[in-house]
Amino acid sequence: MPLFKSPEDLMQEANDRLLRGDFVAAQRAFMSAAEGFAKRGQSGPGGPGQFAQAYAVLMGLSTTNPVAQDYQRVVESLTALGPAALKLGPRTVPAQEVRHEAELAREEQDILASAPGTPEAHQQVGARLQALSLAYRQLGNQVLVLPELFRRGAVPASSKAPVLAALAEEELGEAEVSRNPKRAAEHNQNARNWWLQVGESSRAEAASQRVQRYGRAVKCWFCGREVAGEGINFRPLSSDVVGFPVASEPSALPDRDDSRSVVFACRPCASSVERLADERAKAATKEIEERVNRMLTQMRARAGIAAQWIPPTLPP
Numbered sequence: 042m043p044l045f046k047s048p049e050d051l052m053q054e055a056n057d058r059l060l061r062g063d064f065v066a067a068q069r070a071f072m073s074a075a076e077g078f079a080k081r082g083q084s085g086p087g088g089p090g091q092f093a094q095a096y097a098v099l100m101g102l103s104t105t106n107p108v109a110q111d112y113q114r115v116v117e118s119l120t121a122l123g124p125a126a127l128k129l130g131p132r133t134v135p136a137q138e139v140r141h142e143a144e145l146a147r148e149e150q151d152i153l154a155s156a157p158g159t160p161e162a163h164q165q166v167g168a169r170l171q172a173l174s175l176a177y178r179q180l181g182n183q184v185l186v187l188p189e190l191f192r193r194g195a196v197p198a199s200s201k202a203p204v205l206a207a208l209a210e211e212e213l214g215e216a217e218v219s220r221n222p223k224r225a226a227e228h229n230q231n232a233r234n235w236w237l238q239v240g241e242s243s244r245a246e247a248a249s250q251r252v253q254r255y256g257r258a259v260k261c262w263f264c265g266r267e268v269a270g271e272g273i274n275f276r277p278l279s280s281d282v283v284g285f286p287v288a289s290e291p292s293a294l295p296d297r298d299d300s301r302s303v304v305f306a307c308r309p310c311a312s313s314v315e316r317l318a319d320e321r322a323k324a325a326t327k328e329i330e331e332r333v334n335r336m337l338t339q340m341r342a343r344a345g346i347a348a349q350w351i352p353p354t355l356p357p
C-alpha cells in the first residue's frame with residue numbers, strides 16, 4: 042500500500058465508502074481527493090478536482106436534517122459542473138437533474154423554516170407551496186435521487202405533491218380568513234381532500250372543522266348584520282334564548298342556536314358586550330375586596346381588645 046494515495050485512489054476509496062453507505066468517510070475521502078487534484082492544478086472548471094469537491098459537498102446532505110443552506114451549497118457546486126453526469130452509488134445521473142432536485146429540497150426547507158405572520162405572508166407561502174407541489178408533480182413517478190442515495194427509501198417525485206398541495210391550501214386559507222372566510226373555507230375543503238388522499242385523517246378532520254367554522258354565516262342578534270366566519274367575524278354568546286319567540290321577519294341566516302343556548306354576535310357587538318361584562322366583573326371584584334378588608338380590620342381590632350383581658354401566661 043503506497044504511503045501517499047493519489048487523488049485517483051482517494052476517489053476510488055470514496056466511491057467504495059459511498060456504496061457501503063459510510064457517507065462521512067466518503068466525504069472525507071472526496072475532500073482529500075479534491076485537495077490532491079488542487080495540488081496538481083486540476084481544480085479548474087471541468088477538472089477532476091471540481092468533481093471531487095462537488096461530491097464532497099453532496100455528501101454533506103447525509104446528515105439527518107439538512108437545512109436550506111446545505112442544499113444551496115449543493116446547488117452551487119452542481120451548477121458549476123454543467124452537463125456532466127454524476128456517478129452516485131449504483132446510479133449515473135446528470136448533474137443538473139440532481140441540482141434541480143436540490144433546488145426543490147432547498148425551497149421546501151426554506152418554506153418550512155418560515156413563520157408567516159400576516160395575510161400577505163400566508164398568501165406568499167401558499168403560492169410557493171403550490172409551485173413546489175406542481176414541480177414535483179411534473180417530475181412524475183421518477184424516483185428521487187437524494188433520498189435513495191442516502192438510503193431513505195425510493196420516493197417517487199410525484200408522491201411529494203399532495204402533502205405540499207394540502208399545506209398550500211391551508212396557507213391560502215389563513216391568508217383569506219379575516220377578509221373572506223367563505224373563501225378560506227373553500228381552501229380548507231381542498232386541503233381536507235388532499236389530506237384524505239394521503240391518509241392523514243387527523244389533519245383532514247382539522248381542516249374539515251375549519252371548513253365548518255369559516256363557512257358558517259349568521260345574522261348578528263344585536264345589530265342584524267350578516268357575517269361569515271365563526272370565531273373570526275362572529276362569536277356565539279351564551280343567552281336565555283330558548284323559548285323566546287323567533288323574529289317576525291325571519292332571515293335566511295340564523296341569529297341564534299337554541300340547541301346551544303346561544304345568540305350570534307358580530308365581532309363589534311360581541312366585543313362591546315364582553316368589555317362591558319369585563320368592566321362590571323372588575324368593579325364587583327374591587328367591591329368584594331374592600332368589604333373583606335373592612336371586615337378584617339374590624340376583626341383585628343376586636344382581637345386586640347380581647348387580648349388585653351387575657352393574661353399572656355398562666356401562673357404555675
Ligand SMILES: [Zn+2]
Pocket residue numbers: 261262263264265266306307308309310311
Ligand atoms: Zn352586531
